[in-house]
Amino acid sequence: MNSNGKITFDEADLHYLKLLSKQYPNIAAASTEIINLQAILNLPKGTEHFISDVHGEHESFSHVLRNASGVIKRKIDDVFGNSLRESEKKSLATIIYYPEQKLEYILKEEKDIEDWYKITLYRLIQICKVVSSKYTRSKVRKALPKDFGYIIEELIHEDSDVANKQHYYNNIIETIIKLDRSNAFIISISKLIQRLAIDRLHVIGDIYDRGPGADIILDTLMDYHSLDIQWGNHDIVWMGAAAGSEACICNAIRFSARYANLHIIEESYGINLLPLATFAMEYYDDDPCTNFMPKSIAAKELPEKESRLIAMMHKAITIIQFKLEGQIIKRHPEYDMDSRLLLDKIDYERGTICLNQREYALNDRHFPTIDPANPYELTVEEKKLIDKLKSSFISSIKLQEHARFLFSKGSMYTVYNSNLLFHGCIPMDEGGNFKKIKIGGRAYSGKIFFDEAEILVRSGYFNNCVSEEKQDGMDFAWYLWCGPDSPLFGKKKMATFERYFIDDEETHIEEKNQYFYLKDDEEICNRILREFGLNPDNSHIINGHVPVKVRKGESPIKANGKLLDIDGGFSRAYQPETGIAGYTLIYNSYGLILASHEPFESTIKAIEEEKDILSTNVILEQVFVRKTVGDTDIGAELRNQIKDLTMLLTAYRNGLIKEQE
Template sequence: MDLKYIRLLSKQYPTIAEACTEIINLEAILNLPKGTEHFLTDVHGEHEQFVHVLKNGSGVVKRKVEELFKNSLMECEKKSLATLIYYPEQKLDLILKEEKNIDDWYKIALYRLIEICRYVSSIYTRSKVRKALPKDFAYIIEELLHDGNLYEDKEQYYDGIINTIIKTDRAREFIVSLSKLIQRLIIDRLHILGDIYDRGSRPDIILDTLMEYHSIDIQWGNHDVIWMAAAAGVKACVANALRISSRYSNLDIIEDVYGISILPLATFALEQYKDDPCELFLPKDCNDKVYSNNEKQLIAKIHKAIAIIQFKLEGEIIDRRPEFEMEHRLLFNNINFKEGSIDIKGKNYKLMDNNFPTIDPENPYKLTRGEEILIDKLSASFVNSEKLQKHVEFLFAKGSMYLKFNSNLLFHGCIPLNEDGSFRNMLIKGKNYCGKKLFDRFDTLVREGYFNKSNSTEKLYGMDVMWYLWIGPCSPLFGKEEMATFERYFIEDKECHIERKNPYYRLRESDEMCDMIFEEFGLDPRKSHIINGHVPIERKKGESPIKCNGRLLVIDGGFSRAYQEKTGIAGYTLIYDSMGLQLVAHNHFKSTEEAIINETDILSTTTILEKEKERKRVRDTDIGVELQREIEDLEKLLMSYRKGLIKEKL
């Protein structure tokens, strides 16, 4: 079998010389510094802050500017240079209006950008840098990256290139290309640990940005799965997506971005709730949109109408899947419609709203004919939205339930555990799954629910599992026993609003738990980390994102404005470079306009979590392991050539 494989390899490297050259090349790559990884989670549609953090690499760009120009530039010049790298087009528009001697400014800016570009590209092979170069200026940039100061004979050559760029009126385009190249080279790999969707107004901009990113992986969050399921036609998740968009005043993304008309829903809501003020369903004021009272009233009616439909559709899944063990969530069965009260866990509560014109007390989970027609129409619109399908296909292509990467275990929420700390089992099609096998099984079922084109039982089961991942007690993406959506809407007593978390969140300071998880996922407990988000860290109450002596890191610090009052900051991000791990805490981001005009960056605090005694090299990474295997295979090929087992193709 080895010889058969070696013969195939010989077609790619047909001579001893070519095999040797590749071995030398790969060995050299193994000794390069490890590339920088950037971790973000729970961005929840906050596109402006997300794009800024992506552009500045959570402060990496600013740090590189400081390292390179520490004693040669004033602070204001460093700030201006960093802003130019973040937003080259917009910053150049302002400079062109203000700068009197633009040619001199261009020359200084170009030399500074080239110097930064040389600095950040130094950890990569020339081949990798070459592949990242913008097509229009690839040859020129490659020439300029070879330092002319080392070769006096070439000083005029380099000066000539810069002067000609300015003379031919290409300086603006060249600066933009250099700035974007620096942004690209600063971060080698981007990790998104879930929840791109909901609450913030423009998750589509985030996804469009990620689709252009050079190296990325995504670990799905429960809010992402809602939209993935809605795109697959899961009606309960269509209703969820619409309900959350109504709650956070984000119906624009439904209509304007994804081209899904909510007119049928608005018409239905006005008919059913025309005299109902729907005060409990008024939208939250958590973004910059301004609505009139009439608009708020309409959104409130839409919100209530789709919430009731959602509860009914979820009831159908719970009834269809007894193995989900969620019968206790069939709360409509516990309502006393005459008295306007509900019995929950043996206790009676008064409902704050008892107007349910579409609910039949004798059969509370049955959709009315109008609701059936409406949800069929809305579901078809989600399935046929070209842009939504494009975004969801990207989430499937780059996403998964979890990822093992460079000794780190990445997932969104939790590892479902029992009270005693053991892995929690879930029965799926007659077989019990837990730990890693549960994650793997969920990953397969989610893909079946979306990609299976037939109206088969397998597809329906996969679709139901997608909904379960949003709300189910054994879902690694949810991590709670139940979601108290109904209680929060209709019951005043906050005791009912509490959502009991999985024991994982109580045990995550335990070395034993971390060791058990690392062993389950095949990672070395001595050098591995668990990295996740999902539950915001309340720093204002003194909570730390660093758990279990730094072995487990929770990097949800409230990227979404809806959480920032609770957390006291505007999000955490993580940087993992050749020198170690750094946790970055961000303050509130005002706006892109403020960042460009006043050159204000996000105020961030960096904490060094781990500092390597020796700089990590590519050989210490997962890619390094793959390269080592390639080298071993090439050495076998070389031996086969030299022993005459395989003939060179000279």
């Protein structure tokens, strides 16, 4: 504003406003947009859904996504209350979750299908009205299916109770049934309800490994309307493998063999494992490979011959892994991982190993490919094998699609609506200080370390030329998988060798980072939140990685509710320890709701017997005044847009920019 009281703009402001005027060419257009944005600020905040550590359990994951951790069931209760029996509510919920599959059963069993269609269509429209009510018509319109977009928009925005609209409303329903479009309409509106029930999905790491369907989960996520992903260590090892990291490739194959999930590599990603099978049979055919037999429910159903072959492949790739990891450790003394150089600590004649000045007997002494004089060197055959595997991983179209998606939607951490999301931990020392960790000769800690780590991992994947920078990035992806100060791993060591070859369970202990002992301290959590630019008074930390052992009395709620640990054992492998089948978190306009889930039996039972996942909900925080879009990060962006448009209006009215028709 100048001395005459007029608002003035500098050259940069005017240049920007002229660009903005192309989108809003006159006072009327700019004013209308300001009114629209101001109205959006007062809409209820969209519902966020948090999920973590799904570990390939695609059926459980799909169901939790479809039922939105109970959000849809609660909407049915809100709308119909006591006017429907519980059995009717269950049937309606199942239709919404699995419309195509459930309709097949209904058509076989229902005697008066026309009446059933009429009742079901009315009920679905009522639910759709409720879940769409917190969005603008424009946003709902963009989510509408093409085939029924206009019809659904009419039905959910018209009041069927108004006399002059009732006939119109009823006639639409009757025409849908008469034209035999009921099934298609039910499928479309059910999927729309699923879509509108959740505004944003947060996946807090570990999509891969243990369970059989990580690829199916990623295909599902690639079609999801709005999400972010925080990388877990099991994700980063597959991303490193896609980049061409040989050590990461070995770890990905080893874990898949361990849980009898080699189909994800061979069938889903089209990677040929025949060279590994041939190699394994040549060197380990006479080896029982007892400690390498696959461990999973699915493995118990495998023929003995197939289990034996997997065990041989498992051992073969594990030995190659140890060699390649040793090479990385020697390349990077800054990783401070010399204690994990174990192959040169073995007495191959006596079958023992010296660890921490103690000698342990090995339970397996068969190492046909290790040269005791140079234990970390690959044999000629191993080198040829790993070259073939590397070429296959890099050339897999689907694996590369999934890796690029994880890089596109994922990150080391996310700050969203006053919540800090990360998978594992913030590396800390005993005093609660952020640990300094070396990257490329420089030491970083806290938020800056996370930022630098992400840059390095991205360079390892996206740098197309063979270079030191690309190799460093790929090596660091492996470090994030198992390094002593990795925030994705969070333990001093990964005791892979000890678990396979030493019976003494004391050697299997993996000491956690101090973060896991300090995270119940509210002041520590406040310190972390401030480090990432958040106000501790209204913010939370949400992470996973270490399963909460509910069976032993552990709680997912830490530091007086400041931190929420939502890994409750989605993976079947963890459920005997945790006692439940995972946590999810819902953050809606009324507050935070933590849901703990019982094990999911199967999709078939969910459809045929209408068995939903049994969940227990705990209200963590409840606000007295309902939160609006204006209270969110999107609200802050909208206010900035309003500010810019207000400046444009001023420029129009002062004649600094000419209006256009």
